[in-house]
Amino acid sequence: MIRINQFLGFCAVCSVLAFGKAEARESAAIRASGHINIGVEAGLPPLGQYDVRNELAGYDVDVGRAIALGLGVEPRFVTLSSSGRIPYLLAGKVDIVLGGLTRTPERAQVIAFSHPLYTEQFAIIAPKERGISSFTDLLSGMHQLVEVRGSTAVAYLREHAPEAPMLLLDSYADAIRALAQGRGDAMVDVIEYVGHYLPVQSQVQWTVIRGFAPPVGEDCIGLARRDVTLRADVNHVLEAMEQDGRLEAIYRKWFDPGSAQAVP
């Protein structure tokens, strides 16, 4: 009996802490506090990483700074992993979230999206000696895939290659390293992100297979659904950035020009 009582006590303590106002903040609250919490992935170049000078840098960081500037507040970056993007947003740990967030119908049921930033495409990345030549090779279930937990590729593979066994890891760095070390045979993910890790594992000869999937979609800034005014403000800033070419410039700066297409 004591056990149950103690457990209930624990739950009570926690729920007292948990009940209360939740979710990311509205524009007014953000302006009043003078800063905006921006979720970025710290292990996902070219979107975000700690550069050689130990500063957070990348596409997402530049876009985040520009948004904060447009709103007239100071940007505060919160680092997170792929699987944390939506939970962080829903729990109010961040006001807006980047990190290569693809717009999907499932996600649209729980969070809101800004105007799209750019499009992305899936590719198969595999060490050459694995002999994988097309997406149909993966359907047999003979090849071990390495994927990043919470990424759109996982959902895509569960639908299109349900037989393929997957090892889920927390970051792109871990996943590529695991692949290079032979813990798996292939990875399916957005080539624009993964491509930057391949030179690090230079001892492996990589094959990259593209074109089996349609462009997976548009990457957007994620916001809490309640924050209608914030969404309007962010979209407003994005439109201005598109018009004066800043968005395009940031894109050119970080992505290899031509490997992916910016939304015109």
Added chain:
Amino acid sequence: MIAFSHYDMALLLHAMLRTIVLSLGGGCLGIVGAVLLTALRLSAGRALLPLRALAVAYVQTIRRVPFIVTLYILFFCTGMAGVDVSATGVAICSIGLIAAGYLCEILHGGINTVPVEQVEAALALNLPTWARWRYVIGPQAMSAVIPPAVGYLVLFIKDTALASQIGVVELSQAGVILSSRGLPSAQVFCAVLLVYFVISYPLTCLSRLLEKRIAVH
């Protein structure tokens, strides 16, 4: 072997300081929390009974949940409660919460080792409450409290590694950043393990010394 650059070293140093801040901050919070919890547990009177039960339940439960789960719970709780606190702040608080539980158990146990006759004698001498604690219970309990408490706090330096999971750039996270920068992982992890060792080992020695000097056997 690839030599660490100036910035790599700066990152390691910064991360080391962060690890120390987490340990110290969490430890201090834990000590304060433990004293409060113990005071509650030792309190008398019917009115405080629910609080006393809550304190016991807290101490019993918090020590049975993995640090990483407590960390996640607190991290997402603060967000939902609308408290704007950094990941480092959350990590320090979680360490404090757990340390309070463990230290309370040690403190409570230590105070219970003081023979009842000692307290009764102090009462018979009509010593005021503060003097009873300062001169009679305190010194006797301390010998049973300090060595395990220090040992426990040293143990917790190593658990701060888990704060990396909510995005705090402490030592083990610095290792991950450095190795994803292309430095050889064996070298990076050796460096990280070495820094932990340099922080932890002197304190382990201190805890052993205290054990020898003041612990009652």
Added chain:
Amino acid sequence: MSQLNFHPVLLRLPFLLGGVGVTVLIATLAFGLGLFLAVLLVVLRFENKGFWCKASRSFSTALTNTPQLSQIFAVFYCLPLMGLMVSPFLSVVIGMTLNAAAYLADILGAGMARVPPVYHEVALTLGLNRRQTYLRVILPHVGRTMFPALANHFQIMILGSAMASIFGVEDLTGRAYDIGSTTFRILEVMLVTGGLYAVLSFALTGFFVLCRRTMERMV
């Protein structure tokens, strides 16, 4: 989301409960193997006063002064460099085994130091050899006196096995995080998980008390 909604989590409770089995399996494997290693380490300490004694002590000092997480990371990333390909599950078990061996050797060492010298003498007069002395006399005695400390370390290992989730192992915490990232109810699932760990730990406490009683009755 301004209120907690446990429904999506409760729907996936069977999956989460399966994680309890994985957690117990990891902890038990690592504890068992660690205890075996620890016995070897501690016998080295008491039987050999030279290099091997120092090596055994240094092993414990090194592994008890660095975080288990970094140790598992080192195993996870460095074993493949030596050409040993091990699964994440095995990496975690190996890392935890080494860590456990270090702590358990210290615990057993403290127990050995408390074995009355008479025991050794009696064993000698009975004509037992070194191996028999350890297996029949010393270790059972140490096991009994150190049972609470050993049981306590097992509990610590149950909690420590939550780190396995970081390496992609589907233990209780790993499954919780999976559910959190698909249902987006991360706080709810973590609360339930915390509760499950607490229940598991209380159950283990009860189990160890029973073990202890049985042991005392047997003596």
